[in-house]
Amino acid sequence: MPELPEVEAYRRLAEQSALGRRIAAVEAPDPWFLKGGVRACDVDAALVGSTLVAARRRGKLLLLDTDGGRTLGLRFGMTGRLAVDGTAGVDQLLYTSRRDEPVWDRFTLSFASGAGGLALASEAGRLGRLRVNDPRRLGGVVLDPDEGSLGPDALGVTPKQLAAALGRSAAPLKARLLDQARLAGVGNLMADELLWRAGLAPQRPAASLTPAEARRLHRQLRRTVELLIDRGGSHLGDLTPSRLPGGTCPRDGTPLARATVGGRTTWWCPEHQR
DNA sequence: ATTGTGGCCTGCCCGC
DNA sequence: TGCGGGCAGGCCACAA
Numbered sequence: 001m002p003e004l005p006e007v008e009a010y011r012r013l014a015e016q017s018a019l020g021r022r023i024a025a026v027e028a029p030d031p032w033f034l035k036g037g038v039r040a041c042d043v044d045a046a047l048v049g050s051t052l053v054a055a056r057r058r059g060k061l062l063l064l065d066t067d068g069g070r071t072l073g074l075r076f077g078m079t080g081r082l083a084v085d086g087t088a089g090v091d092q093l094l095y096t097s098r099r100d101e102p103v104w105d106r107f108t109l110s111f112a113s114g115a116g117g118l119a120l121a122s123e124a125g126r127l128g129r130l131r132v133n134d135p136r137r138l139g140g141v142v143l144d145p146d147e148g149s150l151g152p153d154a155l156g157v158t159p160k161q162l163a164a165a166l167g168r169s170a171a172p173l174k175a176r177l178l179d180q181a182r183l184a185g186v187g188n189l190m191a192d193e194l195l196w197r198a199g200l201a202p203q204r205p206a207a208s209l210t211p212a213e214a215r216r217l218h219r220q221l222r223r224t225v226e227l228l229i230d231r232g233g234s235h236l237g238d239l240t241p242s243r244l245p246g247g248t249c250p251r252d253g254t255p256l257a258r259a260t261v262g263g264r265t266t267w268w269c270p271e272h273q274r
Numbered sequence: 275a276t277t278g279t280g281g282c283c284t285g286c287c288c289g290c
Numbered sequence: 291t292g293c294g295g296g297c298a299g300g301c302c303a304c305a306a
Binding site: 032077078079099134135136137138169170171175262263 | 276277278279280283
């Protein structure tokens with residue numbers, strides 16, 4: 001599902017193929033998908049006529065800046081995909097359909113130029129557009145999102161920032177890693193992969209890590225994020241294929257344990273994750 | 275403030 | 291073959 005690695009792929013796609021293009025029209029057929037009390041006409045007024053000038057990301061939030069000063073924030077939930085013209089941001093997502101149904105296009109920007117131009121857009125299908133296709137409608141669109149409500153991005157987080165994110169909390173380590181206000185970008189699959197690599201049990205109190213364990217966690221966080229960006233998906237870790245009934249630890253063969261931690265289904269190795 | 279829970283969304287898959 | 295129930299998790303509202 002879209003965690004940091006997928007959204008980074010979306011960001012790169014937008015940066016590569018949507019920057020410099022002028023927004024000619026906005027289609028927002030689903031009011032539910034517009035967050036913060038924003039209406040379709042508000043999005044129209046904010047974006048139409050302006051040009052995309054930057055594609056940024058903070059955690060799982062994609063930020064598209066315009067030369068009009070407004071910023072479009074895109075969230076992808078668990079099943080949201082980004083496509084520009086005919087190109088999808090990622091090959092596939094776990095837990096969602098592989099189909100790309102037009103009715104699942106919850107938000108679309110039509111560009112004035114490029115990829116055939118607006119006049120050809122209807123004939124050329126999806127050219128000249130940036131689309132959010134989301135079967136389950138768990139994503140959403142925000143205007144000028146409050147970036148300060150998110151913690152530091154998990155890609156490039158410093159040991160000090162990670163320590164601050166964990167704080168002196170007695171909450172489970174995994175719950176703290178998933179808390180986007182403290183550390184932005186880690187989702188359920190990446191959290192399990194990361195803790196498996198770091199050899200830390202997900203239900204450990206966040207503040208109980210020794211200095212050596214904290215260093216291990218930081219190193220594995222950086223490595224895991226970079227690895228999954230390279231592989232192109234949060235589900236492409238080494239643990240993921242074993243996260244199912246009967247699954248065993250790829251490292252030592254121990255049957256994996258399963259429980260709900262931090263409100264999410266959690267798989268871990270009871271042997272080497274302590 | 276901190277932490278946990280439940281609900282929302284809906285496609286898909288399993289078992290009958 | 292159709293159908294019902296359970297499942298997936300990001301996010302938010304809400305409660306203790």
